[in-house]
Amino acid sequence: MLGARVAPRSWTTLKRPANFPTFFNIPVMKRSGPRFIFVGILMLTMLAAAALTADNLSLARRRSHADEFQRLLGGLGLGPSVDLAGCPMCFDARASFACKEDEGALPGSKFLCRHHACSVLRYRPIPLEPAAIHKDGTR
Amino acid sequence: MTKFIEIAGTGVTAILLHPWRSAVTAGAVTVVLLPYLVCLGLSHGLRLEAESSIQLGADLYVSGIQFGHKVPIPLVAKSQIERIDGVTEVVPRIVGAIAIGRNRESAVVVGMPVDRFATGASFLEGRLPGQNSVNELVLGSELAHRLNLKLDSRIPPFYQNAQGEKVSSVVGIFRPDAPVWQANLILTTLTTAAAIFNQEGLVNDFLVYCRPGYEDHVRAKVLETVSYRAQGSSGGPRPMVIQRTDLTAVLPTGLLGQQGVFELHFVLVFAVGILVVLVTSGLGLSERRREIGILKATGWQTDEILFRSLVEGCLLSLAAAALAIVLGLVWLRVFNGFWIAGVFLYGAGVSPAFRVPFVLAPAPALLTVLIALVVVMTGSIYSTWRAATASPAEAMR
């Protein structure tokens, strides 16, 4: 039962029937239910945290193959496509400087390109104008 | 302190007062969160791979541009770039698309100089291609699977060349855990790639490696001095130089970098999720309103009722987020992003034959917990507050 000894002002006014079901005054048999739920949620959270940690630890090992691949090929691939058949820019912005749809007659059609619009990694095209850098090397 | 714990305890009890309501709330939030977490994980994994592609790639990519389009450039221009001060290595590269096999599977052919393949490679089974009487190819794991090709398989001529075609041999297959862009790759020598496309003497890019600090200077010099024009011709492509910084600049930044339309979809889904919780947690559940009315009638204050509801909501959202994380991990690691990878990665099938890249910790997982809290809390706290501020008689009606 909630007492009034050291409680803040708002808790002090509690006047509740003695048999009102709270976590501490319901019978032990029934008390196991909330406890089971609480421990269950706690264990599920710990399981999720442990699984994430374990997965992150194995990430470094998995990455070594990827790094060796990129060094040998001089950097290949950038976007959410595994071939050039869809929108080549989505495979690699270095392979095509603009969206395939945007190169058509319809202005703004890059917004219709499903390889960008529904993509998990959308990026802008590389600006074509090399004038962004001056001939003396300054930007 | 004991009071807080006691009231928190009643929050746990409240989960069991309406077990079906609690299960539906946690279940609905999990269902909403799971695809979001998986997509966010895919996006982060892909971005990590893209960053490694930029960082471990060449310092500069020199190519040609004509009428606003990227065009092939003559291989002979290599010597012009090699002469520039600060350049340590120039590697010509061919990257092109072909369709191969009975079902016209799309593949990406990458050709590089044979001396580049002198070392071994741990990211493939077999070996790197060499110069031989047959075309030696290394195939991507997805392509090899689709074409049903194994190591040492022979492929009859699949291209047309004025000098004649050759039989090709599969000397290597990329391991599934190499980067995703290996999936439909055909890696071969520069000579073989040029023969496949019947474009001898042309390449797509020069990968230029410079001494540290020389990148801007080399870029300026390439733009100034390199010419792809044939002698006596006034037209032709002009040089285009891409620097590492240009590539880094196009990648989305931040936790919620532009992940496309799916972000918009999920904003809508979360809005509906809040409404679902709103209905299940009081506005639509008269029993729950009555329960709050009884608590008020027996002396509970509004803030106590809100605290009780907060604990209940916190536990439900934690359960939903944790369940979504565990299921998301199983979906991506054990089932390798079955179906969902094909939705967001163009060219990946329903069951990809390559390791789908993903990173779930820490940002996507934390965001999942946060969204679960927002969805559950917004839904439940409002309805609890509405019921708790009404007079007990009205709430119990």
Ligand SMILES: [Zn+2]
């Ligand atoms: Zn596009």
